[in-house]
Amino acid sequence: xxxxxxxxxxLSQGKHNIKDERLDQVDKITKSKKKVYIQADLIGNSEILDxxxxxxxxxxxMDLILSDLEFIENRLPKVTDEIEGKVLNRFKEALEKEEFxxxxxxxxxxxxxxxxxxxxxxxxxxxxxxxxxxDQGKIIFKAFRESGFISFFTTGxxxxxxxxxxKGASAWEASGAIHSxxxxxxxxxxxxxxxxxxxxxxxxxAKQAGKLRLEQKxxxxxxxxxxxxxxxx
Numbered sequence: 001x002x003x004x005x006x007x008x009x010x011l012s013q014g015k016h017n018i019k020d021e022r023l024d025q026v027d028k029i030t031k032s033k034k035k036v037y038i039q040a041d042l043i044g045n046s047e048i049l050d051x052x053x054x055x056x057x058x059x060x061x062m063d064l065i066l067s068d069l070e071f072i073e074n075r076l077p078k079v080t081d082e083i084e085g086k087v088l089n090r091f092k093e094a095l096e097k098e099e100f101x102x103x104x105x106x107x108x109x110x111x112x113x114x115x116x117x118x119x120x121x122x123x124x125x126x127x128x129x130x131x132x133x134x135d136q137g138k139i140i141f142k143a144f145r146e147s148g149f150i151s152f153f154t155t156g157x158x159x160x161x162x163x164x165x166x167k168g169a170s171a172w173e174a175s176g177a178i179h180s181x182x183x184x185x186x187x188x189x190x191x192x193x194x195x196x197x198x199x200x201x202x203x204x205x206a207k208q209a210g211k212l213r214l215e216q217k218x219x220x221x222x223x224x225x226x227x228x229x230x231x232x233x
Contacts, residue, residue: 001164002041003143004051006120007060010133013042018144019137020162022194022224026153027160029202036161038151040140053124053147055139061127062098068119069095075117084113091119100125124148150223153194154178155203165221172217175229185232189215194224 005011017037027035043051056064072092079085087110094104100121126143133139151162152174163177176183196211206212
């Protein structure tokens, strides 16, 4: 996933682990040989439109709003499409109320109309106070939590790993995050919720307590589910 840094020179660009204490808890129980976090790619202003979520200092709020408002005011006189005009006017109203555009509901047709726009606040925006910026790991995790992504975990003797998926992803989609062959041959997903895994003290005890569920491909993954996918090889 990509985190766009809006005027945040204090944070270093590049790839960073998303340190997740929940994965640490699972690893502590399983005692795997290896622990693998999700990675985030922190990118600067010049690439910010490619970001999944924007991270900015709290005092940059109005700069973000004014940037999008300027774009819309320049675009509106050129609009001939009715849907586009309605969307832009709704956007303009929101920005003039000092609201981010991510809070403006859009249907699928409206999303298509504005998909190529250079608007920053249509993405989730995380505002960080000065004190928060001192802990880069913590603020990266906060941005991840607001990004529209969640994680699920796999664990075993060799490795405990977090996998990145979109919120609302199905078990079938999640299996593809591991490998396309697993997705192609998907049979069932063995799921233990994070809370059940921790409270029971691991996979074996969770199974004995009846906490393992067999789910179909349309099961909607929950944040931090412990998953094992059965598939035809």
